Amino acid sequence: MDIRKALLAGAGFGALLAAAAPAVAAEAQNQTATEVETIVVTAEKRAENIQTVPISIQAFSAKDIETQGIKQSIDIGQVVPNVDIAMVAGPGNQPIITMRGIGLNDYDTNNAGPNGVYIDDVYQSSPAMQSFQLFDLQRIEVLKGPQGTLYGRNTSGGLINFITNKPTDYWTGNLHAEYSSFESYQIEGAVGGPLAPALDGRFAFVENHSRGYMHNALTGGPENGYQNWGARAMVQWKPQSDLSFLFNVHGWQVNNRVTEYRHIGDFVPGTQDNPSPTQCSVAASYAGQCVDLFGYNGSYPNFYEGAYNRNQHLKINDLGAYLRAEWQPGYLTFTSITAFEHNDKIHPEDSDASPNRLLEIDFGVFSNEFTQELRLGHTGGRLNWVTGLYYLHEYLKQNQPLYLFLDMDQFGAFGIPAGPGAGDAIPNPPGLPIALAAKFYDRSRQATNSYAIFGQGDYAITDRLKLTLGGRFTYEPRNFHYLQSEQLQMGGENNFGPIIPLANTEEHQSSNAFNYRVALDYKLTADALVYASIASGYKGGDFNGSFLSNDPTQIAFQLQPVKPEHVTAYEGGFKTSWFNHRLIVDAAGFYNEYNDLQVFILEPETIGIQSILVNILDNAKKAHTDGVEAQVTALPIENFTLSAQFGWLQTRLDDFTTAQNIGGGQANFTGNELPVSPHFSMAAVADYRIPIAAGVLDLQAEVNYRSHQFFDIGNDPYITQDGYWLENLRAGYSWHNDRYEVAGWVRNLGDKHYYLDKFDLTVPFGFIQGIVGTPRSFGVEFNVKY
Numbered sequence: 085m086d087i088r089k090a091l092l093a094g095a096g097f098g099a100l101l102a103a104a105a106p107a108v109a110a111e112a113q114n115q116t117a118t119e120v121e122t123i124v125v126t127a128e129k130r131a132e133n134i135q136t137v138p139i140s141i142q143a144f145s146a147k148d149i150e151t152q153g154i155k156q157s158i159d160i161g162q163v164v165p166n167v168d169i170a171m172v173a174g175p176g177n178q179p180i181i182t183m184r185g186i187g188l189n190d191y192d193t194n195n196a197g198p199n200g201v202y203i204d205d206v207y208q209s210s211p212a213m214q215s216f217q218l219f220d221l222q223r224i225e226v227l228k229g230p231q232g233t234l235y236g237r238n239t240s241g242g243l244i245n246f247i248t249n250k251p252t253d254y255w256t257g258n259l260h261a262e263y264s265s266f267e268s269y270q271i272e273g274a275v276g277g278p279l280a281p282a283l284d285g286r287f288a289f290v291e292n293h294s295r296g297y298m299h300n301a302l303t304g305g306p307e308n309g310y311q312n313w314g315a316r317a318m319v320q321w322k323p324q325s326d327l328s329f330l331f332n333v334h335g336w337q338v339n340n341r342v343t344e345y346r347h348i349g350d351f352v353p354g355t356q357d358n359p360s361p362t363q364c365s366v367a368a369s370y371a372g373q374c375v376d377l378f379g380y381n382g383s384y385p386n387f388y389e390g391a392y393n394r395n396q397h398l399k400i401n402d403l404g405a406y407l408r409a410e411w412q413p414g415y416l417t418f419t420s421i422t423a424f425e426h427n428d429k430i431h432p433e434d435s436d437a438s439p440n441r442l443l444e445i446d447f448g449v450f451s452n453e454f455t456q457e458l459r460l461g462h463t464g465g466r467l468n469w470v471t472g473l474y475y476l477h478e479y480l481k482q483n484q485p486l487y488l489f490l491d492m493d494q495f496g497a498f499g500i501p502a503g504p505g506a507g508d509a510i511p512n513p514p515g516l517p518i519a520l521a522a523k524f525y526d527r528s529r530q531a532t533n534s535y536a537i538f539g540q541g542d543y544a545i546t547d548r549l550k551l552t553l554g555g556r557f558t559y560e561p562r563n564f565h566y567l568q569s570e571q572l573q574m575g576g577e578n579n580f581g582p583i584i585p586l587a588n589t590e591e592h593q594s595s596n597a598f599n600y601r602v603a604l605d606y607k608l609t610a611d612a613l614v615y616a617s618i619a620s621g622y623k624g625g626d627f628n629g630s631f632l633s634n635d636p637t638q639i640a641f642q643l644q645p646v647k648p649e650h651v652t653a654y655e656g657g658f659k660t661s662w663f664n665h666r667l668i669v670d671a672a673g674f675y676n677e678y679n680d681l682q683v684f685i686l687e688p689e690t691i692g693i694q695s696i697l698v699n700i701l702d703n704a705k706k707a708h709t710d711g712v713e714a715q716v717t718a719l720p721i722e723n724f725t726l727s728a729q730f731g732w733l734q735t736r737l738d739d740f741t742t743a744q745n746i747g748g749g750q751a752n753f754t755g756n757e758l759p760v761s762p763h764f765s766m767a768a769v770a771d772y773r774i775p776i777a778a779g780v781l782d783l784q785a786e787v788n789y790r791s792h793q794f795f796d797i798g799n800d801p802y803i804t805q806d807g808y809w810l811e812n813l814r815a816g817y818s819w820h821n822d823r824y825e826v827a828g829w830v831r832n833l834g835d836k837h838y839y840l841d842k843f844d845l846t847v848p849f850g851f852i853q854g855i856v857g858t859p860r861s862f863g864v865e866f867n868v869k870y
Contacts, residue, residue: 119665120717120725121145125225126205126247128540129234129470130463135659138552138605138615140228140672140713142729146249149221150260150867151784151814152769153831155270155292156218157181157201158840160244162788162810164226165731165765166713167242170841171215171343171855178211180841183228184676185709185735185761186241186651189796189841190684190701192629193429193449194480194530194564198621198649198682200235200243204332206406206423207237209478209532210451213402213427217314217336220258220274220288222247228713229674230621230653232599233540233554236474240621240651240678250330251276251284251320257870264863266309268294282322289315297859298344301384302391302439312338330408338400344392346839347382347437348852349374350802356850359499363846366801376850378495380438387837388859391439396432415464419472425453436849441490443849448483469541476534484630486524493521493577498848509572509581521573523580526630529565534558534624540601547607552617554601561594564627566643570634586636593645597622611661621651626682628701638698646701647680671714678707683797685742686843687751697845704740704797707758709733723775728768735761737797756799760841762807764791779819782827786812795842802852803842810836818867825867835860 123143125134134143142164144154152163157179161169168187170180180189181199188197193212200207201214208214224246231239255277262270269292276286296309314336322328350369352362356377364374372383382390406423429449436442459472489497492507498520500506507521540554567588574581603617626646632639657672680703687700711733718726735758742751767788774781791807794800811834816827836857843853 118719118722120661120668120719122668123223125223127225127227127245129459129461130468135661135668135670136613138550138603138613138617138657140655140657140674142226142228142715144224146222149218149224151771151782151816152786153812153814153829154218154224157215157244160224160226163729163767163786165729165767166228166711166733167226168760168762168765168790168793170760179215180760181214181241181244182758182760183242184674184711185733185758186676186678186681187758187760188682188684189759190629190699191447192699192701193447193451193482194528194629195626195682195701196238198238198241198623200231200237200239202235202243202245204248204406204408205245205421205457206404206425207235207455207476208425209237209453209455209476210425210427210449210480212400212429212449212451213425213453216402217290217292217312218246219272219290219314220249220286220316222249228672229655229676230599230619230651232619232621233538233556233601234470236536236538236556236558236599236622237476237534237560238623240623240649248316248318248332249274249276249286249288251286251318253278253284255870259868260865262863262865265861266295266297266306268292268309268861268863276318279319284320284322286318287316289313296341297388297861298856299386299389300344300392301389302393303395307341307344307390307392308388310338310340312336312340326412328410330410331405332408333405335403336400337402338398340398342394342396342398342432342434343855344390344434345437346387346854346856347376347380347390348854349376349380349382349850350846350852351375351377351850353379353381357496357499357501361850369802369852374850376436376438376442377489377497377848378438378440378442378491380440380442382438382851388856390437392434392437393439393441394432394434394444398429398431400427400429402427415462417459417461417463419457419459419461421455421457423453423455425451427451435853436845436851437853438851440495441487443845444487444490446483446485449480450483451478451480453478466544467541469539471539472537474534474536474538476532478530478532480530480532482526482528482530482630484526486526486631487522488524489521490573490577491521492573504576507573507577509574521577523571524631524634525567525569525571525583526632527567528629529563530627530629531563532560532624533562534560549607550605552601552603552605556599557596558599558622558624559594559596560624561592562625562627562645563590563592564643564645565590566627566632566639568632568634568639586634587632587639587643589640589643591627591643591645593625593627595625595648597648597650611665612658613660614656614658616656617654619653619655621653623649623682626701628699631697631699633698642698642700646682647703649682649703650679652677666719668715668717670716671712673710673712675710676708678704678709680705681707681737681740683737683740683753685751685797686845687742697847697849700742702740702742704737704753706738707736707740708738709735709758709761723773725771726769729766731765733761733763733765740797751798753797756797757794759794759796762791762793764807765789776817777819779817780822782814782816782818784814784816786814788812795839796844800844802846803844805839805842808836808838809834810838823869826864827867828862828864830860830862832858832860
C-alpha cells in the first residue's frame, strides 16, 4: 500500500473523529484589532514576549506563514532583511543560508554552513536535511548574530528555528487546499486532541505537486516541477502535572524531476575549438550572443526555457524522531531532548544545462545524526538561568561521480578537432595521462562528534537594569576519508579504460572553543527597552568535501583540514512600543569581526592542455560585516496593519590570499565583498481586514527588495544579480469566527526575472550556470480550522 495514501486515510479518519468530538477549545472571535500583536518566542530557552528579549529576532506566526506564502525555507530569505537563502540546486536540495553577510556558498553536502537550522530545538546538521516541507508550524524564529552559548554548534552567523504545533488536550485541526499556476497543488492538514487520560496526540501531513515552470525545448515537456510529501505524528503523555513526555516521529520524501538551470554561454562563437577560447564580454554573454565549449548557445526568448538531456529524478528520503522529556518542580525545569535523523539523497544534476554531455554530476549523500541535550533551567524572581550538556554524532557518506566532456568526439575541444577518438586520453609521460572525456569517481566518509557544556543567566540588578552572562565550551573531533579515481575514454565515445586510483587518504582534526555572551538591557519605560551586547561564535573545522584536482600531489594539499572560524560580534539596539501599542519601532546596529572565516572558491587548474575547475575550501584570515536593521509595525486605524523591515549591510574581506597554489599562483581577494550580501534589503506588508456581512475580507499587499549582490568571493562581474523588487497580493474572505476562509493570491506580480545563485564555469566549459527564481504565479486556496 502507498504510504502516502495510508497517511492521508489516517488523517481523514482523524478529522472525522475530531469533528464528532465535543469542541472544548474557545473559538477565535472577529474582534476589532486595536493594538499591534506581538509573538511569544523561546529564543532564550524560555517563553518571552519578543519585545522583551535583548536579541535581534524576527518571528512569524502561523497566520504570517500562511498569508505570506512561506512554504519552504527559501521564502524566508525574501521576507527577512539581511537574510538570504539560495537553493543552489533547486527545491528539495540544500539551502545556502547567509545572515548579515555570513554564509558558506559551498554545494558540498559534508559542510554545514555557519547558520544553524533547528526544528523544535533539534539541530539539523547535514545540509541535505535542511530543505524540508514547512507544514503545521506554530511559528518561525530567525535569530541574527552569533548564538554561541545557548545553541552553539555552527551558529556563528545566526539560526532559524522552526517550531511545530504540539498536541493539545482538546480537539483541534486544520485543512489547507491550494491550486495554483503550472498545475500546482498543495494539500496540508492536521488533527489533534486527547487519545486517553493524560495522553494527547497530533498528526499532520502535506503533499505538494507541480508540473513546473521551465520548458524543455529538447523534449517539449515541462521542467522544475516537484512532487513531495511529508508527515508528522506526535504523542504527549503527562503522567502528572509537572512531568511530560513528547514523542515525535516524522518523515518526508522528494521525488522531483531535477531542477534545470539557465545556460549562459560565454565563449566567442568560432573560438570554442581553440586551445584557448576567447571569453565574451558580460553584455554579449547575457545578450545570448555566445556559446559554450561544445558550441551550444542556450539562449531562448523565454527566460524559463532551455534544452536538457537528463531526465532522472531527484530522490530524497528522510526519517527522524525525538523524545522530549520535561520535569518542572517549582521554579526549576529539567529538559532532555534525544533525537535521531536519517537522510538519503541522490541528485542526478544536468550540470551543463544543455542537450550535450559536457558536464554532469550525480550528488549522492547518506547521513545519520544522533543528538542529546540535557538542560536545567530556573525561571522566576530576579535571576533566570539555564545550563546544560550537548552531544552530537553524525556519520555521513558522499558518492558523487562526475562526467566530463563525454560528447567530445562529436564537437572537439582544446584545439583537437571532432572525430572518432577525439576525447581519448592523451599520453603524458612520466605522469598520468591527460584526462579529456572521463569519468571521475568521488567518494568520502565523514564522522563528526561534538561535545559541549553551556550556561547562560540574567540577573535583574534593578527593576530596570538587567545583566546577561553566558558561556559555552565545545570540543569537536572529525575524521574524513576521501577516495578518488578516474576512468578515461579510450577507443572512442562511450568506451573507457581501466579505473585509475588517484587518492585514498584519511584526515583527522579536532578543535575546541569557548564562546561567551555579555549583555546589558535597560527599560527606559514599560514600553521601551535598550540593549547592548558582546558575543562570540564558532564554526567547527571542515574538510574540502569533493571535486578536487586529478593530481595526487594537489589532492593531498587540498585535503588539509580547514580551520574553525571565530567571530566577535558587537550589537546595540532598542525595542519600543508607542501610542498604546499601536506602533512598534525596533532597531539594531551590529559589527561582526571574523577570524579564519571559512570561504568556498571554484578555481581553474591547468594540467597539460586542459583546464578543469576544482573546489577549494579555505580560511580568510580576517573579515568583517557591519550594518543596521529596523522594523516598524503600525496600526494607524482599526484593522489596518502596516509593517516594514529594513536592512543595510557592508561586508569586506580584510585579509585573504588563498593558501593553495592552484592554477599557477595564489589569488588575493582582500578588499572584496562577501557573496550573497546585498547592501540594502527590505520587506513591507500592508494588511486591511474589512468586516463584511457575517465575515471578514482580508486584503494584503507585500513588497520585497534586494539590491545588487555578488555570488562569489572573487566579485566576478559575470555572476552578479542587479537589484530587484518582488510584489505579492492576497485577498481572503473568512467567516464563522475565522473558521473557514477562501483566498486568492498572486506572487511575483511584476513577473521579475532574477537569479537566486550563479556559478561561473567559463574555465573550461564556457558557460554560466544560473539558478532562476520562480516566475509570476496565481493561486486559490481554501482553509478550515477548528
